[in-house]
Amino acid sequence: MARRLGGVIFAVAAAVMAALLSGSAAQVPAPPPEHPKGVVTYTVGDAMGWTIPAGGAAAYEAWANSQIFEVGDILVFNFNDGAHDVAEVTETAFNSCDGTNTLSISTVPPARITLATAGQHFFICTVPGHCSSGQKVAINVTAPSPRHPPQPSRRPRQPLLPLLPPRRPPPWLQLSHPLPPLRHPRRLLHGPAP
Numbered sequence: 545m546a547r548r549l550g551g552v553i554f555a556v557a558a559a560v561m562a563a564l565l566s567g568s569a570a571q572v573p574a575p576p577p578e579h580p581k582g583v584v585t586y587t588v589g590d591a592m593g594w595t596i597p598a599g600g601a602a603a604y605e606a607w608a609n610s611q612i613f614e615v616g617d618i619l620v621f622n623f624n625d626g627a628h629d630v631a632e633v634t635e636t637a638f639n640s641c642d643g644t645n646t647l648s649i650s651t652v653p654p655a656r657i658t659l660a661t662a663g664q665h666f667f668i669c670t671v672p673g674h675c676s677s678g679q680k681v682a683i684n685v686t687a688p689s690p691r692h693p694p695q696p697s698r699r700p701r702q703p704l705l706p707l708l709p710p711r712r713p714p715p716w717l718q719l720s721h722p723l724p725p726l727r728h729p730r731r732l733l734h735g736p737a738p
């Protein structure tokens with residue numbers, strides 16, 4: 545009898561502990577994945593820099609296709625001061641090498657341009673003849689990933705653990721008649737104490 549009673553108490557206690565443990569474990573949110581690299585700065589054309597490529601526009605096309613650009617990344621255009629510029633243009637202007645209506649233009653090297661939005665970005669040099677000779681590059685920018693979480697100053701501060709009220713055991717675990725303490729189980733074996 546005492547063994548069974550002790551077993552029941554143990555089972556109930558174990559069930560309560562399991563319920564509490566599983567409940568509290570489920571409340572702890574998984575930590576956000578940390579981005580290992582942060583914002584990536586790309587030098588357009590690498591060692592070639594920003595110039596009229598010997599191989600034509602295919603050189604910049606191949607360079608751009610070998611990278612994965614994400615929102616927040618930075619392009620650096622290296623060129624000789626006064627020899628070139630960098631203009632972001634529409635796709636239509638990019639295709640026709642029209643540098644008359646630019647979205648933005650940088651004339652001082654090195655030009656650092658942050659890729660602020662996802663989608664296609666088109667850059668050309670507006671010096672006559674340069675774009676049509678291949679000084680143009682199209683950049684496909686993908687949406688931010690966990691590699692680029694929002695800036696800490698913009699992220700609302702949250703407690704590490706949510707402040708939830710303490711969990712109560714479910715009603716079916718609440719005993720209407722508390723069980724007597726089992727300090728002297730042997731006594732129960734031989735009947736109630738005198």
Ligand SMILES: [Cu+2]
Pocket residue numbers: 595596627628629669670671674675679
């Ligand atoms: Cu140029």
